[in-house]
Amino acid sequence: MPDDTEDKKSVDNSAPPEAETLDTPADSKPAAAAANVAASGKKTGPLAIARKIVNIYTIVFALLVVAGAAVVFISIKPPKTTTQTPLGKLTDQQLSQLKSNSTLVGDPKQTLDIQSSTILEGQVLARSDLNVAGSLKVGGALSLPSITIAGSGNFAQVGVSGALSVGGDTNLQGQLTVQKNLNVTGSASFGSLSVSSLSVTSLQVKNDFSISKHIITSGGTPGRSLGTAVGGGGTASVSGTDTAGTVNINTGSNPPAGLFVTISFNQRFSATPHVVITPVGSASGALQYYVSRDSSGFSIGVSSPPPSGSSFAFDYIVVQ
Numbered sequence: 001m002p003d004d005t006e007d008k009k010s011v012d013n014s015a016p017p018e019a020e021t022l023d024t025p026a027d028s029k030p031a032a033a034a035a036n037v038a039a040s041g042k043k044t045g046p047l048a049i050a051r052k053i054v055n056i057y058t059i060v061f062a063l064l065v066v067a068g069a070a071v072v073f074i075s076i077k078p079p080k081t082t083t084q085t086p087l088g089k090l091t092d093q094q095l096s097q098l099k100s101n102s103t104l105v106g107d108p109k110q111t112l113d114i115q116s117s118t119i120l121e122g123q124v125l126a127r128s129d130l131n132v133a134g135s136l137k138v139g140g141a142l143s144l145p146s147i148t149i150a151g152s153g154n155f156a157q158v159g160v161s162g163a164l165s166v167g168g169d170t171n172l173q174g175q176l177t178v179q180k181n182l183n184v185t186g187s188a189s190f191g192s193l194s195v196s197s198l199s200v201t202s203l204q205v206k207n208d209f210s211i212s213k214h215i216i217t218s219g220g221t222p223g224r225s226l227g228t229a230v231g232g233g234g235t236a237s238v239s240g241t242d243t244a245g246t247v248n249i250n251t252g253s254n255p256p257a258g259l260f261v262t263i264s265f266n267q268r269f270s271a272t273p274h275v276v277i278t279p280v281g282s283a284s285g286a287l288q289y290y291v292s293r294d295s296s297g298f299s300i301g302v303s304s305p306p307p308s309g310s311s312f313a314f315d316y317i318v319v320q
Contacts, residue, residue, distance in 0.1 A: 217243040220266045222297065227259030229302055236261035242318060246280070247300060249312045259292075259301040263316075269295045273320040280313035287312065 219241040233252035
């Protein structure tokens with residue numbers, strides 16, 4: 001009998017480890033797991049398990065955040081329209097590209113909005129219309145081949161090297177200085193006109209004509225021809241213009257009554273003008289002189305024989 005008992009014990013001791021594991025109570029499983037982990041050489045303590053759980057939750061949370069951001073972005077994104085949109089801020093690279101020639105920024109549907117002050121050191125070319133919402137101030141010279149001002153314009157100083165054509169009425173508040181010729185083909189009305197030299201082909205004065213200084217006539221000297229009243233070897237000369245001048249007469253021997261001299265105008269009058277003769281000196285005033293006139297000239301004569309070898313002078317003014 002003792003032999004059988006020992007045989008059973010040996011049989012029980014030789015049972016495989018798996019049978020012992022199945023018969024092990026539930027509260028002894030952690031110890032067995034720890035033993036298995038120790039046997040396998042791996043560390044699976046509570047800290048490692050917590051790390052695995054935290055990593056899983058972190059990945060899930062990140063995915064939820066990305067999904068929420070995508071939903072918010074789609075919900076607040078404005079609809080695509082064809083209106084012009086600003087390009088935004090220019091980067092340093094884009095600004096450096098602008099320094100090169102023929103650099104395109106944006107497309108015709110976009111607007112380049114520059115919020116800060118801008119200084120352009122080179123030339124600026126606008127291939128289309130240039131609209132200035134505010135005031136335009138030009139510090140230097142402004143060169144314009146042509147300019148059209150639809151509304152009002154205020155210029156401190158304007159220099160026009162070519163022709164200036166004004167289609168409408170022009171109101172000049174200050175002085176007008178013309179250094180060269182001024183040609184007016186139509187009528188002109190001036191409240192007050194001050195010129196250093198004025199050349200007028202035809203002048204019509206509808207009111208009183210006031211001259212504060214002298215009247216100086218200009219033009220060529222009219223022609224003259226001697227009459228019989230100068231006598232033998234007598235002479236006559238004229239100095240002045242068609243408008244005013246002086247006739248000098250020197251009689252010769254035995255001068256008869258008649259014409260001293262005939263004055264011929266450089267330019268005929270349209271009608272017979274008024275000729276005013278004034279004798280110069282008492283000798284001329286003692287003569288019985290007279291005047292004959294027409295549109296081409298006038299003559300000075302005496303009704304009685306003048307003295308021989310004498311000098312006479314007459315001033316004349318001719319107006320129509």
